[in-house]
Each structure stands twice: as structure tokens, then as C-alpha cells.
Amino acid sequence: MAAVTTSTERSLNKLAIVGVLIVTVIFLAPIYWIASTAFKPRNLATTIPPTVMFQPEISPFVKLFTKRSQLRTAPTPEQYAAAPWWERLVFDGGEKVVRSGRGEVQWSGYPSRFMNSLIVAITSTVLAVGMGTFTAYGFSRFKVKGEADLLFFILSTRMLPPVVVAIPMFLMYRVVGLNDTHWGLIILYTAFNLSFSVWLMKGFMDEIPKEYEEAALVDGYTRMEAFFKIVLPEAATGIAATAVFCFITAWNEYAFALIMTNRRAQTAPPFIPSQVGSGLPDWTVIAAGTFLFLLPVAIFTFLLRNHLLRGMSFGAIRK
Amino acid sequence: MAHIQLKNISKKFGNHTALTGLDLDIADGEFFVLLGETGAGKTTTLRMIAGLEKPSEGQVFIDGVDVADWGAAERDVALVLQQYSLYPRYTVRENLEFPLRPKIRRLPDAEISDRVARAARTLRIEHLLDRKTDRLSGGEMQRVSIGRAIVRKPRVFLMDEPLSALDAKLREALRTELKNLQMQLGATFLFVTHDQIEAMSMGDKVGVLNHGRIVQTGTPHEIYNNPRDTYVASFVGSPPMNLIDGKLVDNRAVMAPLNFELPLPGGARTSGATDGRPLVFGIRPEDVYLENGAPVEARVHDVENHGVEKILTLRVGDAMLRATVPARTDVEIEQPVRFAWNPDKVVLFDKSSGINLRHAG
Numbered sequence: 001m002a003a004v005t006t007s008t009e010r011s012l013n014k015l016a017i018v019g020v021l022i023v024t025v026i027f028l029a030p031i032y033w034i035a036s037t038a039f040k041p042r043n044l045a046t047t048i049p050p051t052v053m054f055q056p057e058i059s060p061f062v063k064l065f066t067k068r069s070q071l072r073t074a075p076t077p078e079q080y081a082a083a084p085w086w087e088r089l090v091f092d093g094g095e096k097v098v099r100s101g102r103g104e105v106q107w108s109g110y111p112s113r114f115m116n117s118l119i120v121a122i123t124s125t126v127l128a129v130g131m132g133t134f135t136a137y138g139f140s141r142f143k144v145k146g147e148a149d150l151l152f153f154i155l156s157t158r159m160l161p162p163v164v165v166a167i168p169m170f171l172m173y174r175v176v177g178l179n180d181t182h183w184g185l186i187i188l189y190t191a192f193n194l195s196f197s198v199w200l201m202k203g204f205m206d207e208i209p210k211e212y213e214e215a216a217l218v219d220g221y222t223r224m225e226a227f228f229k230i231v232l233p234e235a236a237t238g239i240a241a242t243a244v245f246c247f248i249t250a251w252n253e254y255a256f257a258l259i260m261t262n263r264r265a266q267t268a269p270p271f272i273p274s275q276v277g278s279g280l281p282d283w284t285v286i287a288a289g290t291f292l293f294l295l296p297v298a299i300f301t302f303l304l305r306n307h308l309l310r311g312m313s314f315g316a317i318r319k
Numbered sequence: 320m321a322h323i324q325l326k327n328i329s330k331k332f333g334n335h336t337a338l339t340g341l342d343l344d345i346a347d348g349e350f351f352v353l354l355g356e357t358g359a360g361k362t363t364t365l366r367m368i369a370g371l372e373k374p375s376e377g378q379v380f381i382d383g384v385d386v387a388d389w390g391a392a393e394r395d396v397a398l399v400l401q402q403y404s405l406y407p408r409y410t411v412r413e414n415l416e417f418p419l420r421p422k423i424r425r426l427p428d429a430e431i432s433d434r435v436a437r438a439a440r441t442l443r444i445e446h447l448l449d450r451k452t453d454r455l456s457g458g459e460m461q462r463v464s465i466g467r468a469i470v471r472k473p474r475v476f477l478m479d480e481p482l483s484a485l486d487a488k489l490r491e492a493l494r495t496e497l498k499n500l501q502m503q504l505g506a507t508f509l510f511v512t513h514d515q516i517e518a519m520s521m522g523d524k525v526g527v528l529n530h531g532r533i534v535q536t537g538t539p540h541e542i543y544n545n546p547r548d549t550y551v552a553s554f555v556g557s558p559p560m561n562l563i564d565g566k567l568v569d570n571r572a573v574m575a576p577l578n579f580e581l582p583l584p585g586g587a588r589t590s591g592a593t594d595g596r597p598l599v600f601g602i603r604p605e606d607v608y609l610e611n612g613a614p615v616e617a618r619v620h621d622v623e624n625h626g627v628e629k630i631l632t633l634r635v636g637d638a639m640l641r642a643t644v645p646a647r648t649d650v651e652i653e654q655p656v657r658f659a660w661n662p663d664k665v666v667l668f669d670k671s672s673g674i675n676l677r678h679a680g
Contacts, residue, residue, distance in 0.1 A: 211403035214371050217391040218398045219471070220421035233408050 031294065037287035042093055045283040059089035060284035064292075066090065067098040067106035093282075110289055113271040118296065119182055120267055121250040124189035128246045129239060131190075132197025133205075137231065139198070140205035141213075151202070154195045162192055163255045170259055180261045188260070189250040196249075197242050204238025205231070240307030244300060251297055268293050321382045321474035321507050322347045323368060328377035330363055330531075337363045338531040341377070345475075345524075350501050350508045354518040355528030356554070361511040364528070365477050368509065370394045381474060392423060397468035399478040404464045405452040411463050412448040415439070418471045438466045441500065458489040465497070475507045482517065494521060515555045519543065527551050543603075546666065549673040552601045558630055558641045560601045564670060572600050572665070579615045579635055583662050597670035604630065606664040607642035609650075613659035619650050633658060 037045050039056035068090055075083075075091050083091065090097050098106045135154075139147060169188070170179070178184035208231060216226035232239075258270040272289040275282070301308065325343040329336070338360045345351040353361045366372040368379060370391035378385050386394055397418070398404070405414050415435045419426050426434075439445040442462045447455065452463065461481055468476055481497075482490045498521045501508045512518055518525045519539045526536045527550075535547035546552040552560040565574040572583045583600075609631075617633035617640065629648060633640045633656065642658060650656060667676045 209403040211400055212406060214369075214391070215398060215400070215404045215467075216417070217371065218369050218394075218396060219418035219467075220392040220395075220423050222392065222422075225421065230406060 034287050034290050034294070037284055038291040040284055040287075042282055042284050045287070057089070058086075059093060060282075060288035061292075062086045062089050063093065063095070063108075063282065063285045064110050064288045065108055067108050068095040069098055070094065071096050109266075109271060110268070113266055113268045114292070116182065116261075116265055117251060117267040117269070117293070120185045120189060120265070121247055121296075123182075124186045124193065124250045125243055125246045127186065127190040128193035128197045129201075129243045132194055132201045132242065133232075133235065133239060135194075135198045136201035136205045137227065139202055141210060151199070154198050157191070157195045166256060166259050169256070173260060178260075180263060180265050182265045184260055185253075185257060185265060185267065188256055189253060192253075193246040193249055197246055200242045200245070201235070201238055204235050204242075207238075208234045237307045240304045244304055244308060247300055248297055322380075323475055323507065323509065324380040324383075325364070325368070326378045326380065328364070328367065328374045328379070330360070330367065330372065331375045336531060338374075341531070341533055343526060343533065343536070345507060345509060348505050348507055350498065350510065350521060350523045352518040352522035352525045353509065353511045353528055354513070354515060354522075354525055354555070356513055359513075359528040360531040361513075361528055362479055365398075365479050365509065365511050368394075368475070369396050369398050369477055392421065395471075395474045397471055397473035397476050399461075399464045399468050399476065399481045401480045401483050402460075404467065405455075405460055407451075407453050410449055410451055411444065411455070411466075414452055414463055415448075415466050415470055418467055434470045438470045441469065441503075442466050442496075457485050458493065461485060461493060465500070469500070469504065473506075475509060476501075478508065478510045480512055481510075483512070483514070490517075497521065515557065519555070527554065529554075544664075544666075545675065545677065546601070547675050547678045549599055549601070549668050552666065552668070552675075556603060558604050558643070560603050560666070561607065561640050562668070563600045563602075563638070563640070565598055565600050566595055567598060567667070568595075574600070574635075574638075581614060581660055581662075583665060598676075599668040599670055599673070601666035601668060602660050602664060604641040604643040606661040607633075607640065607658055608661070609642065609644055609648065609656050609658050611657060613657040615659070616655055616657050619652050619654045619656060622650060622652060631656075 033050075036052075038060055039058070040051065040054055041057055041059070044051040044054050071091070071094055075096070080088060080091060087097050100106060138144065139151060144150065173179045173184055178187070212230045212234065213223075213226040216230050217223065221229065252269065253267075254269040257267045261267065261270070268289070272286055272293065275286055275289065323343070323345040325341055328338055328341040328343075330338040341360075341364065343351075343364070353364060355361045363372060367374050368381075370386070370389060370393075373387075378387060380386065381394060381396075406417065409417065412435060415438060416431055419431045419434060435448075436445075439448055442465060444459065444462050444466060447459055447463070452460065455463065461484075464481065468478075478497075482493055485493065494517060497510075510517070510521060519542075522539055524536060525539055525542050527534045527542065527547075529550050535542060535551050537545075542551060542555055546555065546560070549562055553562060563574050565572050567573070567583065570582065570584050572581045574580065581600075615635065617635045619631055620634040620639060621632040623630040623632075624646065626646065628643050628646050629650075631642045631644055631648075631650060633642055640658075644650075668674060669676060
């Protein structure tokens, strides 16, 4: 940077900061809305104008994790006194927790959907990034016949909105029995992400001087050893960036999850809004589900933020 | 240590021909320098010996064995590159240990640390061992690169312009060090460079490469004093050899377009020179001298002071000629001077082919 900053430069800087702040507020507002709704009492969730100051409560999360049914009559004082604290929160909302014949609390569908989301997103990310890294390395280091055409073909899989193929995919999945299975979604998401992963990783691989591996080859290492010992650590930044993008795509996917799964393998995105259906919509429960759903991506991105910053500036790795 | 032979090597990359009919013979323990301009095919030659590239035609022999089917790992050569041969995530010590740890020649730990210590001592980088390589200066990095090569005791050292990225002072120092190291190890070195000073000062033998062909192989002395053709003559030496068109008439060199003459007694002994065909006279700048009463008059076009000597550019008509003279010579630009040459040092080239007449034999 120049040591001398003129006053116009300084005021431009201030203007830029103000701009960034405005954009940040616009982006964070919906997240704040969801997070605050997740802790609101039900009657305050839909007030107009929105309630900003309120006593936060945890009842939406209790409702989120339990199976409930409407109370026809208010609970008797004995029932109320016998119930644990969290069940009272449900009673207060005019509902009761569903219990089995032996008195065990019935879980809602949310935890298993959340697990499904984790299984599908993590597995498909690992597969897409892993295969993408190897493919990109191959394209980057070896003379591949028809390289440009092949790369274009890989990219072309992203040239139409995926939903276009939803119906044929559904029919095919039904025939091969992949409907409502983890592997069904994993294969789909891996396929979506693979082209992206190959192209992104190719850029990162091209940045790594091939002299590094050649030195290792001459030193007596095999191509594979050189790849794992030298190339992979150098590509860590690129792998991290690619992994975050793939994970977000897989984690947030809605349309295919809605069409291809309904129970066993259903992920959280189609499940959360399906809660609207029972009785009057309880937005606090939906907000609580969404809030928890946001956390893994936020944590994952936060952990990899240093890599991401470098990864975003594609190709700005020091030569 | 090893004896390297390349026989009739050609290499094509697509439509581009990098090397044509290359023959090379590097004796055991020799410091061989491959000299050529950028794109002449030096690095390709090196990479083929290392096994990183396969020749399109021809054979590579290491100690008399055709190594066509050997991978880079099996050839047991060491490669030092201009840059990028150190792993940025490793410390200097880890970089030095790296070549000793592959599965195919895994050494015991004691041996590894012993060899690393010895290499570090030889190259005076002991104090750097625990530093990350991205915190080294250029000279230190290149020392470590050389260290990576010597820890292994390879059959041959291949060096691809290892000094080019360094500044002049350091280059000079490392040049001497590298030459000493080679003599101390008694190892076979193949050193690739575009810098003719490096070639002249380090090589036991020099091979000059031009457009994928070896033009001349010989000792630095031979290359310098008896270049095979005008390319070598103008490429080797700084400033390069003066090349002047002319003819030989009665023991006199007649410079045709410029109309000046210089005596060349005995020039006629060179076979094929007397038939009046167009020639190129080559004379090194240090064999051109100024003298009152010398046969040719010129004007001083330019003076470069190099401390111990001055390099004059002399203008005769509209042709330029370089002369290296002692620094005490007092000349000014545009001053008229008279010059002559040392006739024993004149090299005759055929005008059309550019070949040295003594070589054409």
C-alpha cells in the first residue's frame, strides 16, 4: 500500500466499510430472524410488527424433538405436577407429548432426519472431493487424449438445472431400488458436485509446480507416494475450499430429497417444512429445526475459514 | 558413480522437435556442462537421463546398461533444479531426509541422521537444519537443494541451471563450491546452463547444444579457442568472438565489404582456404590490439570499463569490432586508433556453412 493516503482515498475507504456493513446486515437479517424465532414463545412468533424484546424460551426445541398431539382438555393439576419440566412446556402450548404404551417418550422425526442429512452430505462430499482430486491430478499432470473435450463434458453436466432430470431419475431409482435410501441421495449429490470438484481442483493442481513430484520421483518414490506425501498437503487449501462448497450444496439440497426420499433416508430440508401440516403452523418449531440445521455448515465453514480465504482467491498461491 | 551415454536420441513433443540425433558420452567422474540457449533442449536431455521423459528415438545407457524401462526411482540419479525442488512444508532437515526415506532404499535412522549431518557440514547449512524452507534466502535454498542431492550418493548428479536464480556474487561463490564438491566426491556431474561463464569455469567438458543438436563437445579450451562453427564462436565468450566476412589473398585477409586488410601469414596452410571462396574470419577481442602504425585505422565507437580491462567497440566503415585492451589504455569516443590482430589466433570459417575449416578437414 502507498504510504500516503489522500483524503479522497480515506473517505472512499469509509464508504466501502459502510457498504460492507449494509450488505452484512442484509445477509444476516434472515438468520437473526430464524435464530430469534427459534427461542420465542409461540404467540410472539407471528406478531406484527415483529417482537424484538422477549423472554427467550427453549420450548420450541422440546417440541422439535418430541412427538406431540393436541390436548382436548387442559391437563389436570396432578398430571401437570407429575410431568417433568420440559413436558410442562408442551402442556403450556396446549399439546401433550405422545408416549408409548410403556410410557416412553416418542421422538419426533427430526433427529433421524438430521442424521440422514449428516450421513448423506458428509459421504457425498468425501466422495466428490476425493474423486475430483484424483481426476484433477490426472488431467493436470498427464497428457490425456481429448483433455479439453473431456473437461467440457464434465462441466456440461452442470449446464441444465438438476431438477430437469428429477422425474427420469425418480423412475430409474424406483426400478433399481434406490428410492428412499442413503446411497440413492449420496450418488446423486456426488454426481452433482463432481464436475464442480474436478474443475476447482484442476485449478489448484495446476498451481502446484510439478517439479515437487518430479523431485520425489527422482528421489525414489512412486507416483502414488509422491501424490500423497507431496501433492496432497500442497493441495490442502484447494481441498478445503472445494469440500466446503460441496458440503453446502449437498446439505442444502431440497428438490431431490423431497422427491427421492420420504421416510428412512429423508434429509432435514424436506422434513422441516413438512411440520407445518399438523394443526396450526408452529413457526417456532420450524425455526428451531432450521436453526439447528444451519449450525453444521456454520461450524464447518468456520473451521476451514483460513483455507477458504486463500482458496477463494483462486490461483493467488505464492509461486 | 557412473558413465552416461546417449545414443542417437531424438525427442518430439507433438509437432515440435526438441532434440535430433543427440550423442553424448559422459565419462565416470566427469563434470560435463551442457551449454545452450533457452529452448535448445538442455532440460529435455537432462529429464531423459533422469527418467522423467522418454526419448522418441535412441537409447540412454547408464554404466553400459540400457535404462529405457527404468523409472525415475530406479535410475538412482539426483536432480537439482533452478527452484521448486524443496518442499515448502518441510524443514531443511526433513527435506534432506526425504531422499533417504523411500521404500526402495530405506536406510536405518542412524545412517540417515549421519548422512544429513555430513551433508549439512559439507555445505555449511548446519545452523539452518530446523528452519522451514520458505524462510531461507535464495543461496541457502540452493545449498539445501544440493544437499538433497548429495545425501543420497547417487550414480550421477543432474543439475538444471541451479545457479541461474541467484544474484551474481552468490553465483560466483557457489560456482567454486560446486566445482570443489564435485572433485571431493569424485562424482559424475551433468550441469545444464545457458551461462557460458559457468560452462567455461566449471566444466571438464562442455557440450554446446543448439536447436536440439550437439554442435560441439570438447574441453572449455577447445570450445573457446577452436569453435566448430560460427554459432559456437559467437555464443561462447563475453564479449563474443568477432566474425568478419572476407577472403584470403596471398597471406592477407581481405575483408570484402569493408576494404581493410590484415596480414595472415600461414593462413593458407588451412586446407581449402586459398581457393578464394568467401570466408568468415573469427578473432577473439583479446587478440585484437591497438598499436601505433598498425595496419588498419578505426574509430572508437564505445568504451566499456570493466575495471581490469576495457572493452572497446571499434568502427571500421560501418562494421563493428570488439577489442579487449588493458584498463590503462587511454582512449576517448570517436578517437581514431590503429589496430591489428594476432594472426596465430585467427579462426577461419566457411562463409556458407559456418563450419570451422580446421574441423571440416
